[in-house]
Amino acid sequence: MASLELFNTLSGKLETLEPVGAPALRMYACGPTVYDYGHIGNFRTFLHVDVLRRFLRQQGMAVEHVMNVTDVDDKIIRNALAAGKGISDYTARYEKAFFEDMDSLGIERPEHLPRATEHIPEMVTLIERLAAKDIAYRTEDGSWYFRIARFPDYGKLSKKDFDGIEDGARVDVDEYEKDAARDFALWKAVKTGPDGVPEPSWQTALGAGRPGWHIECSAMATSLLGESFDLHAGGEDLMFPHHENEIAQSESASGHTFARHWMHVRFLLVEGKKMSKSEGNFYTLRDLLLKGHRASAIRYLLLSVPYRHQMNFTFEALSAATNAIDRLRTFHARILRGGFVAGANEAVRAATAKAAAEFTAALANDLNTAEAAAAISEMVRAANSSADAGTLGAENADEILRVLTTFDGVFAVLVDRDAELTKAALVWAQAEGRGDEASAELVARMGQSDAEIDALVAERTQAKKTRNFARADAIRVELTAKGIVIEDAKDGVRWKRK
RNA sequence: GCACCGAUGGCGAAGUGGCUAACGCGCUGGUCUGCAAAACCAGUAUUCAUGGGUUCAAAUCCCAUUCGGUGCUCCA
Numbered sequence: 001m002a003s004l005e006l007f008n009t010l011s012g013k014l015e016t017l018e019p020v021g022a023p024a025l026r027m028y029a030c031g032p033t034v035y036d037y038g039h040i041g042n043f044r045t046f047l048h049v050d051v052l053r054r055f056l057r058q059q060g061m062a063v064e065h066v067m068n069v070t071d072v073d074d075k076i077i078r079n080a081l082a083a084g085k086g087i088s089d090y091t092a093r094y095e096k097a098f099f100e101d102m103d104s105l106g107i108e109r110p111e112h113l114p115r116a117t118e119h120i121p122e123m124v125t126l127i128e129r130l131a132a133k134d135i136a137y138r139t140e141d142g143s144w145y146f147r148i149a150r151f152p153d154y155g156k157l158s159k160k161d162f163d164g165i166e167d168g169a170r171v172d173v174d175e176y177e178k179d180a181a182r183d184f185a186l187w188k189a190v191k192t193g194p195d196g197v198p199e200p201s202w203q204t205a206l207g208a209g210r211p212g213w214h215i216e217c218s219a220m221a222t223s224l225l226g227e228s229f230d231l232h233a234g235g236e237d238l239m240f241p242h243h244e245n246e247i248a249q250s251e252s253a254s255g256h257t258f259a260r261h262w263m264h265v266r267f268l269l270v271e272g273k274k275m276s277k278s279e280g281n282f283y284t285l286r287d288l289l290l291k292g293h294r295a296s297a298i299r300y301l302l303l304s305v306p307y308r309h310q311m312n313f314t315f316e317a318l319s320a321a322t323n324a325i326d327r328l329r330t331f332h333a334r335i336l337r338g339g340f341v342a343g344a345n346e347a348v349r350a351a352t353a354k355a356a357a358e359f360t361a362a363l364a365n366d367l368n369t370a371e372a373a374a375a376i377s378e379m380v381r382a383a384n385s386s387a388d389a390g391t392l393g394a395e396n397a398d399e400i401l402r403v404l405t406t407f408d409g410v411f412a413v414l415v416d417r418d419a420e421l422t423k424a425a426l427v428w429a430q431a432e433g434r435g436d437e438a439s440a441e442l443v444a445r446m447g448q449s450d451a452e453i454d455a456l457v458a459e460r461t462q463a464k465k466t467r468n469f470a471r472a473d474a475i476r477v478e479l480t481a482k483g484i485v486i487e488d489a490k491d492g493v494r495w496k497r498k
Numbered sequence: 499g500c501a502c503c504g505a506u507g508g509c510g511a512a513g514u515g516g517c518u519a520a521c522g523c524g525c526u527g528g529u530c531u532g533c534a535a536a537a538c539c540a541g542u543a544u545u546c547a548u549g550g551g552u553u554c555a556a557a558u559c560c561c562a563u564u565c566g567g568u569g570c571u572c573c574a
Binding site for chain 2: 030031032033038039041042043044045046073074075158159160213234235236237238239240241242264265266267268269272273274301304305306309310311312314316317319320321322323324326327330331334362368370371373374375376377378381384385387388389464467469472473476485486487488489494
């Protein structure tokens, strides 16, 4: 069992990640705010956290993973109001879509998926504890704030130095009266919308209102994992202020270290720029599926650059990832098909063992997904080469399959669910009135049933037997146009959707 | 403005003091094939943004410059 050396934002060093005080590693990862469909930047973070949990479990470590769902916040309230819906009605569809997208991308479900709105009492209790220490204070409008001056360690995660900021300076921000400009909201008093209707709120001991964003994570993490736990993960943009504030609240209340280890996944750029709707480079998973890209290729691409490096998403790279997966799947199928000589080829055996060792070592070294994938490529080449020469042994095949299983336990791209997922996306788009967004090529490709393809392939095989190559080639051209690729192998004809 | 990160072949990218600079994709040629596809073989950076420095030795450490990105406000 390899132990994972993971970069810890808090210490700025690589540290061994291990459970303390419990058999399972307790980890918390900030989840989605369900006000819209998730975009590929969101999913880069969730995918790398997925790699982390898959790798730990593969190494024999139990994991207790919490991912929250933020189902109340300013954007949700605003959008729900605009849609004329209650917030839970509004968020339900996006929450459902989020979990569907997680499944499409092969992201495992965390052990706990708490919703913010179902943990209001814990948040209130936490704020009350802070109030009892005079760390939380109430302003005239009924909101509650956190007094940053009372937490000297503030800034320890994001390495910010707030000495230059005057404590206690009275700065008016918005309509609220805070004691210091940086003090952040723990509880927001109920407001009235433009049409005089009060916004959604909870009646609690703190007054009527709703929780601040940061307190949600502190309360849910603490109630599910305890006051101290092993790892907290999230996107790099959450480091400040969100995670910094979580630490301040939680450690002020408990007097203990909140999370020992912090992991931050760096940003995803699209075509060299930060994703934004105005730049026209903003993509949800569903957008990409409708353009004809495969879910597996998106997963593989987003994992191809290690989490601690900023990654640039391009369509060229996406097509490269698609081809890379094809090679892996073709290889996997070849090994499964069998028909190898008895025994083992020692050179391949050595290459297989080397790949297995390097794969695990690469991931154990701060989740170096790029190096892990490279290790597998070398095995693939050695084995294909040997199989071409007729020297690959049945024992080699067994060993190779074990390594591929290990690989796929983390990367999860070998099993082909792409056609099914793309079809589901098409059905969804039609139901949403967005069917016209699907690319024409995709519609043609999906329109062809397996039986129809089989019939055409059989006709082509017959034509070839009678040496009617013109007809055979015409069929191949027709299928190619629909994204179907034919392979004439020694042991038969195969086809696949490109 | 302040802070932080990055710059490696046509593209993506690993490597952070010492073997011929991984790996994937692409491209070129070859093997196989009726032709393709798949697969394999060979080739594709004498060189790691630029300029200086440290060292017996640097893509890897230091300084400067240029360019790109991010945070400082909601954000994965």
